[in-house]
Every structure is written in structure tokens, then in C-alpha cells.
Amino acid sequence: MKGNPRQKALQILTSLFQRGKQLRPLLFSAYGDLKQDDRALLKEIVFGVLRKKLYLEWILRGYLKRPERLRPATWFNLLMALYQLEYLSIPDYAVVNEAVLLEKRHGKNPSVVNGVLRNFLRKKTIPPLPEEPIERLSILTSHPAWLIKRWIERYGEEKTREILEINNQEPPLVLRVNILRSSPDRVIKQLKEDGIVAEKTPCSPVGLSVKAYEDFSSITKLIGTVYVQDEAAQLVSYLLNPEPGKRILDACAAPGGKTLHIAELTGDRAEIIAVDQNPLSVRLMEENLRAGKYRSIQIVQSDILKYKPDEPFQMILVDAPCSSLGVIRRNPDVRYRQDEKGLLEFQKKQLEILLHVSGFLKKGGVLLYSVCSLEPEETTEVVKLFLNKKGDSFIIDRRPVSVIPDSMISSEGFFSTVSFIDEMDGFFAVRFKRL
Template sequence: MRLGGRLQAAIEILDDIETRKRPASDALKDWGLAHRFAGAGDRAVIGNIVYDALRRKLSIAWRMDSADARDIAYGALLSDAEMSAEAINAELADDKFAPAPLDAERLAAWESRDLAEAPDHIRADVPEWCAPHLEALFGNDWVREGAALAARPPVDLRVNTLKASRAKVLKELARAGAAEAPLLAGAVRIPPLRALGRHPNVQAEPAFQKGWFEVQDLGSQIAGLVAGAEPGQQVLDYCAGAGGKTLALAAMMENRGQIHAFDAEKPRLAPIFDRLKRAGVRNTQVHANPEDLVQFEGQMDIVLTDAPCTGSGTWRRRPDAKWRLSPQQLERREIEQREVLDAAKRYVKPGGRLVYVTCSLFASENNLQVEAFLRENPDYSEVDAKPLWQAAVPGAGEIAPIFPSHGMVLSPERTFSDGFFISVLKKAG
């Protein structure tokens, strides 16, 4: 496919996402199934245009003076694809599958409008109702933080120290552009895409199949380190999902002690079995039935709860989610978080720790949840977050997360990671 056909496909997918209010990944998958002639390179470029358009939906629309899917897709080429209008027109010339050219009026608006003059939430590329939540956390920096959540993300890898070293992984992935990630000695990073390029499929690499590394954002890796699991301990990963943090904890524990990985949603838990085998993890048991956990009440040194949340900290990777999010969904997540904390606390032994993690940047899901939990559970106290950060990331220097009234908050702008909240709560001995 030439650029014209790829651009037209992106426009159709953006229309589908907007009309049916569905995840971008589903819309892209369905388009690929219906257009099997499209190769991997075609699908990658189409996906880039779609995700770039969704990340910067408001700012592109403001500069174009149009929210039409065609104009947004063109704007994505002009911004993140680093193409000029002349280059786009040259690429689309004589392409019968190309969409109609960009209107002169839209192009004139693009060239004349200065984004610095746009309203704050548009410069931040966030829904207007979310702006107060970000401002409450980041203060005067909230627009810059929001804009960082609208940038293309890197691909972060966690070196599996049960099988490999970072030097070994870097050597294997040198051709993929892998380099040392910031902050962590056990992390590798492939930089964000440029223009219409595509990331290498690292999961097709022999090193991945051998279990030398896992794909895991830097912030998620830091959350595992802050949990502080040690060899020989008893640990419960209460909302384990596909097992990313479980694997990280197993490596920290050097396969000694015991990890119990639980998730109430069996489809989310299903990938963990292959991942555990590939990574060489031997100290983990997987549970999908809540009744299985009764025997562990009051027995765990650490209970990690990666609670369900709005995912506002991951908008770089799932930008469509920020446009589907509503205040009602936020309220539902807050209820679920309280339920998770209330359920998870029963497994913590005296003197043990309950680690509360979300990938959200909203206070009502984070420090306010911790505040309510401490108020209702006087036998718990919070561990000071600053020493935890320094211990987990000893080489950070002046780089630091935000420390609100409770816990710590990571963000792309401050810690070069997705957005995460982490709080460690200790039960009285």
C-alpha cells in the first residue's frame, strides 16, 4: 500500500472508533482481518497515524479548526510523522486510494494557529473535565505533564536476572536500537518511534523466547522494586493480571520463598502460565478462585495490589481510553479500589506490608484512597515514600517523583515512565 491507502484506512478506523466508542486496538484488529492484503508494514503505519491522531486529538483539531477524522489524520502526518504539506501531496499524487486532499482552509488554519494560544486542556490534550485532576497533582506544570502523556512512548524491557544480564540483552537487541534505560540498572529501552517508522517486534526475538527479558514499562518496574520483596518471603500479587509484576517479584526473590498470583478475571490471568515457564520462575503458584486464598489469611509478608483504575497514567499507550473515560467510570473505579484494598488487607501478616499501586494520576484513586484506608484501619501506618524511592532507584540523583500527602507519583515528564501511584502500608506487629 502507498501512503494514500494507509491514510484512508486510518481515517476509516478513526471514524469507527468515534462512532462506535470502541477501543482502538479492536478497531485496528477488525480492519486488518477485513483487509488481509495489508502487510505488516502497512498495518504499522496505519496504527501510527491512528494512535498519533488520538494522542493529540484536541490540539490537532484546534490547529486545523476541524474535528473531522480526515483532518485529524492529516494533522497527525503533519505533526508526529514529521511531513510537510508538500511532501504529503507528493506522496498522495496519482494514488487512487488516497483521500481527498487537505482543504486549503484547513491548511491555512494549521499554519497560522499557534498552539500556545489554545486553552490549557487543549494544549495538554486531555478531556476538559480531567484538567482539574491533573492540576491538583501537578500544579502549574499540569499542562506540560498532560502534553507528555500525549507523546509517543518508548518500549521498555525488564531484564530477567534469573537468566540474563543487561549487557547480554543489549548485545542481542543492538540492531533493534536498544539502549540502557534511565534510572534502573535492570532496564532496557527502545526509543520512541520517529516519523512513519515502526518498532521491532521484540517478542519475536530468540532472546525473548529464551526468557531473557519481558516488556514492562519503567514505572511498573519501579513499582515492583518499591514493594521490596526479598528471597524467602511469602508474597501475594492480588491483582496479578498477566503477571508482569509477578515475574519481577520472582526475580527479586531469586526464585526463593513463595509468590501467589491471583486475579479474579481468568482471561486476564491466562498468559501468566507461559510467561512463568519462559522466565524460569519456579516459586509461583497461580490462583483464579478466591476460596483458594483463605488459607493465606494473615500469612503474607507482602500483598501487592495493582488495583483497577482509570489508566490515566498510560494514556501514551492507550490514548483512546482518555476520550472514553467519564466521571461515572471514575466513580466506579474508586468503589472497586476500596473493595480491593478491603479484601487484600486480610492476607497481610502482623508486621507485613500492603502495597497499593495504580496507573492513575487522579488523587481520588490514589492518595485519597490511602487516606481513607488509614482512617478506617488504625492498625496500619504508611511507610515514608521518599526513602522507598531512594532505595528502589539509588542512582536517580535529583530525579524524583511527586510526593503528595500519601505515596509517590511517577510520570513521563518527571521519571521518564508511565504514570504510576505507589504507596506502602505497614500492618502493626
Template sequence: MNIRAISYNILCKVFQNNAYSNKLLSYYCKKFNLSSQDKKLLYILTKGIIKQRNFLDFILSQSIKNRDFKCIKESIKCLLRLGLYQIIFMDSIPDRAAVNETVEIAKKVKNQTTANFVNAVLRNYIRNKDAIKLPDKNNTSEYLSVKYSFPKKLIEKWLTLFTEYEVELMCEYFNKPPKLSIRYNCLTTNKDSLSAYLLKKNIRFSYGQYSSNIFHIIDQFDLSKDEYFIQGKYSVQDESSALAVELLNPHQDERILDMFAAPGGKTSYIAELLNNEGSITAVDIYPHKVKVMKANLSRLYIKNVDIICGDIFALDFSEKFDKILVDAPCSGWGVMAKKADLRWHYQKNLSQLIELQEKALNKADKLLKHNGQIVYSTCTFNINENELLIKKFIDNTGNYKIVSPDNLIHKEIIEHHNIIKTLPFKHQIDGSFAVKLKRC
């Protein structure tokens, strides 16, 4: 099967129908039973083009003669992006091969006229690439938007939160291939055993700087076929994601609720820290995600979780909880390296998300015992979903305070007012926010 043709099909669905690339990539890999090598090429090509859309379109608009790029059909734009990305970003592919392969796809999915047009545009770029200039650096938002391929309005928003240098570093982080990080399962193995296993397989890694249970994998491999993964020795989890659970600091004599639990990364970590003891209730509204969570918990030999597939806002419980994790649905600004599509949907349903986050905290308040604790966490650094939302909740309820992380969290990621925040340009892990609230 032609990997470039598959990538083209995915790109059309993403850019024409607002489909999500992760689901499509998974679907096509299974459909065609792709080898590890083909799967790697498909992911690099597809996610790279999605991330670099702004930059590619800027170049293409200057490489087309006598035609407005904006007026070109999206399906033809996808062909042009497919070819241009290979020419600019994939040094292992000769320019001639990139052009010819793209032209052949154009013949099959369109017609000879389109193929001729694609051929002319790509070859025109190759001849004149040195003449193409980026926007003036003095126009900071426009320059960064084109160079790093982000929406200009998002860049402008970030420039109100961070310095120009920090924003540029963050853009660079998000455009790199995402890190693979794993968390060892303390129920079935330990840090030394997993280290020895990875070294034996010649897989290079580094230890997490802020979470001692995390390994950052340097040499990528197909973990779905790895015996230790199948045996439940570890889970995939970013270091920033693990911090919310460590801040929660669960104990075996506590009733714990995970309100938005699927696919179960944080739930499983809570269970592991409790040594499969204690009481954990994990709730999620989506059946397909709950199915994945059940499979994950089973693989990890976790037995102390009561899984509920349902709407947390419609549920009531006979007994209240000592600790509640509100890992809220959010804009995902901190995980744009992993989710290539997010930068183009950064404002999608944002007001509804904030309403949901507020509603989730209010629900947690009703389900919490006196003197209980809530950990609120997101994978974004949008202050409207984090600091401002927490302040509003504390002001409205009047009976909560932010408590110190004590020795649970590395001091480097504790900001003023005991807020936990990771920033890609500063900590070299995904962006995240977490805070522990105690009912007074």
C-alpha cells in the first residue's frame, strides 16, 4: 500500500471534514496491517504536514503563478502540502522522488491537469526556494506564526503570557516529534528491573526529572508488541500527567474519586500507589473510552477500582469521598506536540469547556467530605481554565484554600500560591497545571 496515498486520504479528512488525525492514523494502520517502518513513515508524514500547514501554505502561496492559493480546492492543497513537506523536511527523500510520487497520486485521485499543476508548483519551488522570505521579524506574531506554523491569534495570546523568546522555544518544542514516556507499574516490577530490561534491549532512556516513576524513551519502539508492556510492567504516561496523582497523595484508608477517568492513566497510577488496596471510583461518560480503561487496568493487574460508565453530573453516591481528582477536559494547549490537530482548533468550544470545568468543581464540592481534598488538573496553561477559574471557585464557595504540596512535588515546578505548573519551554515536558484544594 502506498503510504503517501494513505497520508493524503487522512489529510483530506482532517482539513476538509475537521476529522482527528490520531483516530484516522490508528484506523489505517490496523486496516492495512502496516509494518513498524511504514507506520512510522505514515505518522511522521501526516502529523508533520498537519503541524506545518501554515508554513507550507505560506511557501505555496509564493510558488504559484497567476492563481490565488486561497481559491484552490482543499483536496489539491493537500497534494501540494504532501509534496512540499517531503522536499523541505524529509532529507532522506530526494526532491525528484517527492515530486514524482505526489504527481502520480494526483493522477490517480484527480486527473492529468491537476497532476501537471502539482508538478509545476513543486518544481517552481525547487528552482526559486532561495528567493522566498519569511515575514519581517519586527512583526513578531506574524513571523512566529509562519515560521513555526501556528495560528497568529494563538501566538498573540501566548505573547501576553510569555516573552517572545519563551514563545519561540515553546513553538520549537511543539514542532518536534513527541516524546514517549512510560511509568513503571510498582505492582509488577520496579525501577531497577525495568531499567535493566530496557538496557538489555538496547533502548536508551532517561529518568524523569520531576517524577521518579517516569522513564523518557530516547529510542522509539513499537511498545504494543513489547513483552513487558503486554505483561503490564509499564504504562504510557507523560511526566506532567503523573504529577497530579502524586499531588493527590492517595492513602489506603481513603475513598477516592476520579471524575473524568478514561482511558485510565491517572486511575491506574492511583491504584498502583495504593498497592491495589483502598477504594477508588473511576467515572467516565464515554463507553468506548471506558472499554479501553477496563482493558488497561486488566493488563496492569489492578483490582481495586470500581468503574462506572455514566455522566458524573447525574450520579450520586451514598458515601462522600476523602479525595477527588478533577482531571478536567480542557483546551490541551500543553499537549500540542502529541496532538497535531489541536493548534488549528485551539478555541474550539473553549467557553463550553470553561463552563464544564466550573461545573465539575462544583460537583466535586458536593461529593467531598468535610476536610476533604480536591486536586484540579489540566493539560493547558490557559489561565482562564486554571488560575482564574480556581480563584472564582474559591471566592464563590468561601470554604476552600489552596494547600502546600509539601515534599510531594519538585520545588522547581511549584509557582507562587502553591500552584503546580509545567511549561514546555522551561521544563521540557508537556504543559500542565495542578492545584490541591482543601475544604476548610
């Protein structure tokens, strides 16, 4: 991707919404040769627009006669400029000039961009918000109304407001220390030498929460020794409770966050088969494997539904593809990608994968199902559907795991973390045991 931070931000936003591309790969490819400050500005604009999109669009519509006529590049250019004017301390004239320049290069309407932004700066008014409470909250917090409605039904209004607020905040940077190569104390010391403050996480014994950092390169230096992974995701591998010598299948493994953690928990002395169908993520997993010098992991690039092992496994992890609605604070675009119909499509896929791999498990073996979503379609309903079919040979294994607080396990044996209680990403997991 070529250009300055604003050009790249515009390309990312149009690629996300016009071409359905994924945010992280776009961001990493856009960073390219940009300097640290420019990377920060690029990320601030992209994440900022995504976190405020519905609100910014509400404002923008108030300044346009025929909003539907604008080309996407012009639309996003204007959202980016409004975001900078409303939330960043960049001088107004610089924001307007940059937006007009950008429009000359990528759009067709520099005079519209100039006119709208100058009009906004003159009036600074925001069109009256709808009276209907959910519509209003949807605009003010930039979350789709259907999601707010279901969360209010599940958590009540107060908690939902908390979730919406957390989803729009910058999440903490959490690392997992590779205990095969270092220890949390050693890494804390190393980071301190670079002026970075990190603290141990409350539950995961290998987690570090980075309190303040200016320059990510001090953390990049530690690749192989640390892995960026939220504490909730770390707890999933503890819930599997893997042991050395076991044959373990990680059915949806890439980019390998949990695979590597499983290898670490077993002292790199298990036999781990890591399957994933996505070639790009598999390549990333291979790089991660090389960086940490793991020996117990074998990567297989395949659709898991077509995969057939030579021998059965003692443990299987299905960290299934899901809506990712539990990790909106890290992936602010997710809220605009999903809808209720989509949740049922994920459910179908999740169940299909679970049923397929359940046939690869030895008697007495453990099957762990996890998703970074708390929506019932992808969590409790999948468990119910799975047990409807396999209830004669699988039960939920409620065995406590020392690292995981009791409060995270329900009476049915469901593990879940929620942002407003646990200060972690939203994860769901359940341990099945084969009889």
C-alpha cells in the first residue's frame, strides 16, 4: 500500500466496507515504510472512524442534500476529516486542506469536501438525535441497534452501556510469556530497561499487562519470547489442561496463539497437530513457530472437514471461526460485519466442525470448544445441538482448573469472560469428555 497515513487510512476504510477485507492484514501492510508517528496517526484515524462511524455518519448526513450520491471514497474521506476535527488536536485548516488534497487524488468532489467541512466548522451543529432510545444509543455509541437490543435483553441497560463504552476504548496490550524461553519476571525486567511498565495479569500465570509504551519496537524485539494475546484467550489453553506426551489436535489453529501456548504448557513435549485452512494465517503460524523454536507442533494446511488423521487424539481444541463479537474492542469493524442471520451460519459451521472432529477423539479424551463471542447461537446453543447428537458418548467435564476462578465457570460447566466484570475479552469455552 502506497502513500501518506491519510491516503492509507482511506484505502483501508474503503477496502473494509467495499471489498469485505480484514482489518489486521490491511493495517500491517499499510504500516510498511511509515515512521512511528505516521503509523500512530494511521491507526488512530482508522480505529477512530470505526469506533465513531454511525455518529460521524449521522453528522455528515445533516450537511448533505443527497448523501446517497457520494462515492465511497468521498464518504470515508469526509468521515475521516470529521473524526479529526471532532476528536484530534490537529488544526482545522490542516484537516480541511489534507481532506481536499486527498479528494483530488482519490475522489471526484474536492469542492463538496471543502464545502461540507467549512460548513461544519462554521455551524458545528449536530442534527437532532432520534427519540427512540435504542436508535439513539446506536448512533451515540456506533453499535448496530440489533446488537444493543439483544444485549439489553441479556445484561440489562446499565451493563450494556458499560459494554458499549468498553468496546469503544483502547484495550490493554496483554502479552503471554513463552515459559520455554523466559519468565514473566525476566520479561518485566527487560521491558523496564526500555522504559516500559508491565504488570502480571490477575489470572493467567504467564500474562503481562503492558501499562505504558510509546514505541512498539521494544516489544517486537521480544518476538518468540512473548506473544500478544488477551488474558481470556490465555485461559482457554489452561482450560484444556494439556499434558506432556499427549497427542493433541488443534483443529482451527492459525495464527497459532493457543497452539503455541499448548506447546509451552506441555514443555514442548506433546505431539500437537495444528490444522487450519487459511494459507495466509498458516504462513503467520509458521513464522511464529520459527520465532519460538517449538519442536512439538506439526502444521497441516487443510479444511478440517476434509482432514482425516492416521491415529486418534487424546485432546482436541476447536477454537472455532465465529462472529468475534466478544472482541469488538480489539476489532472495531466487527460490529458492522455481523448480523443475526450470520450468527446462525457460524453456528452451522461450528457444529459441523465439532461433530467432525469428535470422531477423532479417544475414549476418555477431552474436546474443548471455544469462541470469542458470547452470543447464545454460537455458545450454549452449539453445546445443546452437539449434545443432542453426541450426548450418549460426550458429557460436559466440570472439573475445576486451578488457574481459572470459579466465578468464570457456570453451574452447567460453561467458561465465560465478560469485559465489564473480568476486564478481559469476551470468550466462551466448554470442556467435553468422551465417555
